[in-house]
Amino acid sequence: xxxxxxxxxxxxxxxxxxxxxxxxxxxxxxxxxxxxxxxxxxxxxxxxxxxxxxxxxxxxxxxxxxxxxxxxxxxxxxxxxxxxxxxxxxxxxxxxxxxxxxxxxxxxxxxxxxxxxxxxxxxxxxxxxxxxxxxxxxxxxxxxxxxxxxxxxxxxxxxxxxxxxxxxxxxxxxxxxxxxxxxxxxxxxxxxxxxxxxxxxxxxxxxxxxxxxxxxxxxxxxxxxxxxxxxxxxxxxxxxxxxxxxxxxxxxxxxxxxxxxxxxxxxxxxxxxxxxxxxxxxxxxxxxxxxxxxxxxxxxxxxxxxxxxxxxxxxxxxxxxxxxxxxxxxxxxxxxxxxxxxxxxxxxxxxxxxxxxxxxxxxxxxx
Amino acid sequence: xxxxxxxxxxxxxxxxxxxxxxxxxxxxxxxxxxxxxxxxxxxxxxxxxxxxxxxxxxxxxxxxxxxxxxxxxxxxxxxxxxxxxxxxxxxxxxxxxxxxxxxxxxxxxxxxxxxxxxxxxxxxxxxxxxxxxxxxxxxxxxxxxxxxxxxxxxxxxxxxxxxxxxxxxxxxxxxxxxxxxxxxxxxxxxxxxxxxxxxxxxxxxxxxxxxxxxxxxxxxxxxxxxxxxxxxxxxxxxxxxxxxxxxxxxxxxxxxxxxxxxxxxxxxxxxxxxxxxxxxxxxxxxxxxxxxxxxxxxxxxxxxxxxxxxxxxxxxxxxxxxxxxxxxxxxxxxxxxxxxxxxxxxxxxxx
Numbered sequence: 044x045x046x047x048x049x050x051x052x053x054x055x056x057x058x059x060x061x062x063x064x065x066x067x068x069x070x071x072x073x074x075x076x077x078x079x080x081x082x083x084x085x086x087x088x089x090x091x092x093x094x095x096x097x098x099x100x101x102x103x104x105x106x107x108x109x110x111x112x113x114x115x116x117x118x119x120x121x122x123x124x125x126x127x128x129x130x131x132x133x134x135x136x137x138x139x140x141x142x143x144x145x146x147x148x149x150x151x152x153x154x155x156x157x158x159x160x161x162x163x164x165x166x167x168x169x170x171x172x173x174x175x176x177x178x179x180x181x182x183x184x185x186x187x188x189x190x191x192x193x194x195x196x197x198x199x200x201x202x203x204x205x206x207x208x209x210x211x212x213x214x215x216x217x218x219x220x221x222x223x224x225x226x227x228x229x230x231x232x233x234x235x236x237x238x239x240x241x242x243x244x245x246x247x248x249x250x251x252x253x254x255x256x257x258x259x260x261x262x263x264x265x266x267x268x269x270x271x272x273x274x275x276x277x278x279x280x281x282x283x284x285x286x287x288x289x290x291x292x293x294x295x296x297x298x299x300x301x302x303x304x305x306x307x308x309x310x311x312x313x314x315x316x317x318x319x320x321x322x323x324x325x326x327x328x329x330x331x332x333x334x335x336x337x338x339x340x341x342x343x344x345x346x347x348x349x350x351x352x353x354x355x356x357x358x359x360x361x362x363x364x365x366x367x368x369x370x371x372x373x374x375x376x377x378x379x380x381x382x383x384x385x386x387x388x389x390x391x392x393x394x395x396x397x398x399x400x401x402x403x404x405x406x407x408x409x410x
Numbered sequence: 411x412x413x414x415x416x417x418x419x420x421x422x423x424x425x426x427x428x429x430x431x432x433x434x435x436x437x438x439x440x441x442x443x444x445x446x447x448x449x450x451x452x453x454x455x456x457x458x459x460x461x462x463x464x465x466x467x468x469x470x471x472x473x474x475x476x477x478x479x480x481x482x483x484x485x486x487x488x489x490x491x492x493x494x495x496x497x498x499x500x501x502x503x504x505x506x507x508x509x510x511x512x513x514x515x516x517x518x519x520x521x522x523x524x525x526x527x528x529x530x531x532x533x534x535x536x537x538x539x540x541x542x543x544x545x546x547x548x549x550x551x552x553x554x555x556x557x558x559x560x561x562x563x564x565x566x567x568x569x570x571x572x573x574x575x576x577x578x579x580x581x582x583x584x585x586x587x588x589x590x591x592x593x594x595x596x597x598x599x600x601x602x603x604x605x606x607x608x609x610x611x612x613x614x615x616x617x618x619x620x621x622x623x624x625x626x627x628x629x630x631x632x633x634x635x636x637x638x639x640x641x642x643x644x645x646x647x648x649x650x651x652x653x654x655x656x657x658x659x660x661x662x663x664x665x666x667x668x669x670x671x672x673x674x675x676x677x678x679x680x681x682x683x684x685x686x687x688x689x690x691x692x693x694x695x696x697x698x699x700x701x702x703x704x705x706x707x708x709x710x711x712x713x714x715x716x717x718x719x720x721x722x723x724x725x726x727x728x729x730x731x732x733x734x735x736x737x738x739x740x741x742x743x744x745x746x747x748x749x750x751x752x753x754x755x756x757x758x759x760x761x
Contacts (some may be wrong), residue, residue, distance in 0.1 A: 104649075113651065120648040120674075124641055163444035175442055216443045220480040220761045221636055221662050223689055233673050241673075309640050311669035314662075316635035361645040367603055367631040 082342045085333040088385035089348035092377070096355045103363050117358070119241060123233075125354040126247035127152075127302040127309070129347060131318075132325040132332075133254040134298030136346045137291050139329050140258065142271035142338025143198035145295045147187060147205035148325055152318030154213040155179040155303035160222040160229075160313030169228030176307070177300035183209055184296015188289030202292075206322065213315035222313040232308035243305055250301065255343040267291055271338025328353055331381045352381055464498050468723035470716065471520045473504040473513060474531035474555075480662070481685065484709035484760035485531060485556070492713030499720055510537035517541045521548050526723035529715050530565075531555040539564045551722035553715045566722060568739050569715050571707045573610035575744040577657070579705050580611075580682040581618025583746055584655045587680075589622045597656040597679075598629045599642045599667060611659055611684070632663050639663030643670035653679035661687035661704065668699050686747060688759035695752045704747045708758045711742045 100108035107113045131148045138145045158164065159176035183205060190201040224230055235242040258264035266287045269277040278284055299318075306317050330336060331352055332345030356377055360370040470493065477483035486503065493501035504520055507513030510533045517530060521544055528550050532538035535557040542564030545552045554565035562568075588594040598615060601608040612629070619625055630646045632638035639658065647653070647670065656679060658664040664683045671677075680702040683690045693699035718736050721728055728736055747755045 107649075117648045120644055123673075124644055158442060161443055161445045164442040167442075171442075216445065218445060218480075219477060219483060221665060222445070223665060230669065230672075233669070306637055309669060309673065310636045310666040311672075312636045312665050314636045317637050319633070319635060319637065357641075358645055358648065361628075361630055361642075362649040364628050364649070366629070370631075 082333065082345070085385045086342065086344050086348060089332065089345065089352060089381060092352055092381045092384055093348065093355060096352070096359055096377075100359055100362065107362060117362070119244065121351070121354050121358045122244045122247070123241050123309075124358070125350045126241075126243040127305040128321060128324050128328065128354070129247045129350040130250045130298050130302045130305065131321055132328040132346050132350050133250050133343060134295035135325040135329050136254065136332070136334055136341050136343060137258065137264070137267055138198070138295050139326070139334050139336060140264075140271050140338060140341040141267040141288065141291050142274065143191065143288070143291065144202065144326070145187065145292065146199065146202040146322045147183070147209055148295065148299050149318035149321030150206045150209035150213065151180050151183050151296055151299035152303045152306060152321060153315050154183065154209040154216075155300045156307045156313035156317045157213040157217045157222060157315055158313075159303065160224055160307060161216060162222075165225060169226075172229060173304050176303045177297060180296040180298070180300025180303060181293050182296070184293040184299070185289060187296065188292035191292065192285035192288040210315060217313070217315050219315060224307060224311055224313070229304065229308045230311050232304065233311075243309070246301070246305065250298065251343055251347050258341075258343055263287070263290065268339060268341070271340075273339070324353060327378055331378060333385055349381075352377070465720075465724040465726055467498050467500065468526035468720060469500045469502065470527045470529065470719050470723060471502045471504060471523070471525040472529045472531070472712075472716075473517050473520065474506060475513065475533040476506045476508050480687070480761050481709050482531075485712045488708075488710045489529065489712035489716050492716040496716075496720055498724075499716070501716070507533055510534045513538060514541045518544065521545050521550065524548070525550060527551045527553065527719035529553045529555055529712075529719050531712065531715075532557045532559070536560050551719065553719045553722070555712060555715050562738070566738065567715075567718055567736055569711060569718065570741055571711055572741040572744045573607045573707070574614040575741075576659075576684055576705045576707050577611035577614025577616070578618045579614075579744055579746045580657045580684070580703075581615040582622070583682055583703050583748075584657060585619050585622030585624055588624060588654055591624075591654065594624055594654045595627045595650050595652055595679075596624060597646050597650065597653055598626045599632050599639060599646065599656060599658045599663060600629060601632065601634045601659040601663070603631055608659060615657055632659070634660045634663060636662055636666040638666065640666030640670045643667035644674065647671065647674045647676055655679055656681045656700075658683050658701075661685045661690045664690060664701060668693075668701065671700055686755060686759055688756075688761055691747070691752055691756055691759045694747065694749055695756075697749060702748065706745045706747060706755065706758065708742070709760055710758045714740075714742060 097108060107117050131152065135145055135148060155176040158179045159172045164172055164175050187202055187205050190196045191198050194201070232242055237245060258267070266277070266282045269280065269282055270284055270287060274284065303317070307313050310317070328349035329341070329346050330349070332342065332347070332349030334341030334345060353374075356374055357370065360373065472489050474486050475482060477486060486506075490501065490503065493499050502520075502525070504516045507516055513533050514537070517528070517538070518541060520528060528545050530538060530542060530552060532554070535554075539559040539561050542552050542554060542559050543561065546564060546566065551566040552564065554568045556570050558568055558570070559565055584596060588596070596619065598612065600612060603609070616626060628646060628650055630642040632642040639660070639662070642663070643656075643666065646656070653676070656667070658667055658681055661683045664681060667681065677700070679700065681700045683701050683704040685707040686704045690701050690704050693701050694704060718740075721736050727733060
């Protein structure tokens, strides 16, 4: 139907910048590779941040960071703790790339975890519990999407309403008490390891891989970026904005459902308190990852690195036995530093306008 | 909405299908929200204190916040339970207040009704102080439960659990088990650290450890939720290759902490929990988890509040109290629960 406008991305290599292709059929492959380069550069910046964190670790706790076995086991802990927020952040990347925002992710995670661990749901067994979590997350995401696409609500408002309502519904269903999972099925997910790597980490990587493919190699991802890059141009290019929006928020909801299963497995319980402040953490991870908050451009690899940076900070502080107050201050500083480090090397590239060809000179003047 | 767009039909049909699917799925799922548990809930009534001498009939009103946590819900139900054991008490539970202003309004209405005693479990102690004073001024004895008013003239009796003793008893238990072990690695998973109750628990814990020549090795922050308990324990285990004991400030948190320890396959340490939830008492009884001891911080203090309110309303003196009146300030001791005495505490458990 509309795919003819979006065949361009397959010609690019690396981690292309979707925003450039997004602006429509006219974009040239030369600019595409520049975008891809910038993404690689940004991600390298994040790798540097991670290496700095490891360097601090190696200095302060050499017994962990310079001892291969313990370092590996500590990193697996970090990756495992990053897995659920990481899956949520992948869904969030799509929403933000499309120019939207999803504030309801934490609440949807809580709702899905509670719904899938009620006495009634548990009586049907593990498969039904997992299905329930995925369905609840997706269904709530669809509601978000419908409100935004057809109700013409701003994404901020629609998902803010969902955030409050879903948390309330989760409290209502659970009666505000913690619903412990009886029996093995779900908790086994958190203890299973495949070739020494926790299943949760593999799940996270699988979701990230699927997300990368969907964003960079499928028309759906190109459409999302097109909508975020220039809504009007995307509409004129024949992209069905509404359908894409509904699917985007459904995807974010699905990610919350997956994350709900992961958190339930990790904590052995469903609770209306799960996913507390996940919306902020996920948005922070996505932004640290180099995705533009106004939409049109973003990378999955960056988001994965962003999540790892955030989780590594917490881990580094606990490993060094530092009080929470310093941790909070440092978190703020490191978030800013991570974004700054990505920007420093080539300011001119960063200021490159999102719609190449229209105002190419501006970037020179501003930098 | 415009309908003349060329793709409008296709779009809306798909959207309707999608939306319809979502509605259908939600309907199917709603069958899954039942949370009725098979076992009976009220096994506690029989455990109440010895039958009281019947006095003059009195009316006691109870005002509490909306139960946003299992603990608060349990406070409400323990109060009702205790009141039901007194034939001479007419017990009224005011509509639960969503916020402090709503609770103020509810209490003011109750004051106008002139009950013989009033129990206030404030949403926020500071904000409810004024209305406590109003009640006292109207000649109604006020029992202030759990969250303190900021002015003593606003209550006849303040009654709460002892947070310092929570930490102190946990520290004493751990201290005695690890005494003389100079390299002992002791972890503490706190609740929200900005709360006074968390600070009191931490202080009590540190004091008791110090008395045994020990100290907290690693303190990790959590926020009373299951998930935060999981994260805190996972990081704690990564930071310390060996642990001897962990004091966890909350039993809900400990559900997550136990799970994290199981996932890491670590068994070399034991845990002391806080507040005696049913699930942790069960673990202690069966010895099938790392939790070895728990400290009471029981919602059943609301039952004591009813008992005291009744005495105040009837103008009676407490029995076995050397002829002195109901105190004006009471902290209910927080007790150590281990496998040896867990049976007698099962009745105070909560979900």
